[in-house]
Amino acid sequence: MADGDDRQATFGSDGSLETDTTPDATGENDFGEEKAANETDGGYSRYVVSSLLQKAVRRSDEEVAAWAAWELARSGYAWNLWDRLNLYVVEDLRAGSDVALTIERYEELATERWEPAEWKGRLCAIHAALAAARAQSTREGPNADEYFRAVADVGAEARERGEEPAHDFPVGDLEPGGEFDAIFDGHTGEGSKLGRGTRFFKTRGARVGPEGEGEHSARWQRLAMLLDDERDYDAAELDRAVEPVDPDDPWHEPEQIGDEADKNDADGSDRNDTDEADRDDADESDQNDADDSRGSLSDFSS
Template identity: 80%
Template sequence: MADGDDRQATFGSDGSLETDTTPDATGENDFGEEKEANETDGGYSRYVVSSLLQKAVRRSDEEVAAWAAWELARSGYAWNLWDRLNLYVVEDLRAGSDAALAIERYEELATERWEPAEWKGRICAIHAALAATRARSTREASNADAYFSAVAEVRAEARERGEEPAHDFPVGDLEPGGTFDAVFDGHTGEGARRDRGTRFFKTHGARVGPEGEDDQSARWQRLAMLLDDETDYSAAELDRAVEPVDPEDPWGEPATGARGDTGNTGDDDTDSTDENGPDRTGSLTDFSE
């Protein structure tokens, strides 16, 4: 597929748009007239049709989106079509949608296996436009980018004045002992200095949720910890390791009373047996059943 950046529009001295027209986009329009630069076969501006495509997808207008994709593809502007649909993927599509993979596959078929302007290429264009239109549209990524960028400026200006910012990033200062203490494990310099090794990672950093581990995964996790020759885990620590996070407080810690709550998370000689749970060897049967 040709790079759309090679065809960026510029403005002439009279304010008119000037850009190179690809060979595929030349020829006559539907009325038998020689097409002007950036004109589609139907006599429309490809800039307008391209913008229409994304707006129609964003508004879930299937018929208009399908037509706009077809018009661009048949008119020799397939590169513009696929650039616009890929822009939609990152600008307007909800993260994690399967539509992103479908659009990528349709583009591959239309541009690498078949000719974009021919029947199969046009069908792929329509399929991709419909897949995008039927997916859930959201401006979440664009809105997040704009918000975080604005906060960055507010923080910088506040620091220059020697003041606390009126708005801050959601992580604040991101320091050990704070809300996000779990991230300072042995994978970070601060965590390594605090001797936060395997014990801390298993019981703090590796927790998932809020759905938590399923029964099989939780069983494997417990058994792997029990069979660890280098670290002895208490029953409370085994519980903590598989405790799902609270959806209302994903960075909070469960009140299990496990060792490591006070930050002394290095391996120690404390016996792994306590009154609330079985010892290391006795637990194997319990978790293997």
């Protein structure tokens, strides 16, 4: 079976080397005529049919997409078909679509379990094309790539002229204290120099949103913080750790959360005495759960 990496070279009628046509794609077309290079069984150019397949996927035309996939598969161009379908997943479909795994599975069945040009292989081709055509189409990936590349070029040209670029990346200069200050935790050199350790990460860097943590995840996070042997978190920090980010301003973080300004997290030895009132402010159920967990841990260690 031929694939994109195992194409055998053949020679055309004029003696020129043909590298795109495999032995599977030779023979006669539907009309009893010897197929020309890159010709499908129906007498079409495989390049045209391949382009038709992509445009059909992009425009969600299921019938045309199914036919184009069938035509390429039956004509010995399965390697071309599966190569293009996998490209469409990243070029023409919305990010996160599970159709990528679906197409991968159909390709595996068509090329490893069965013969790609035979009946079962053709069914896989049709199903994969239909799955792609039914998925949500978008050009967001290529559009983003083209835009970011253009901004990079404009910025480089402006820098060469000693000017400020007319367009910039959406993140600016990425410096501590800026809009994206939360990224500079202990996982970065800048964050380490600022003494930003676990406390900073828990209350800023690990926050999710805007949906927020699920019920179980939020409870586990709070309990893990309450059970921390090296740090005391006050109620404000516990709440902030599981608070979803603002969908309209996802990067905003307050300069100070609770009493963290009085707590040193740089060397991991910041278990300072916390005001009893702050501890009482913590969610009572969390505290009870934490006490139960401590008891359970003692039982296991005894």
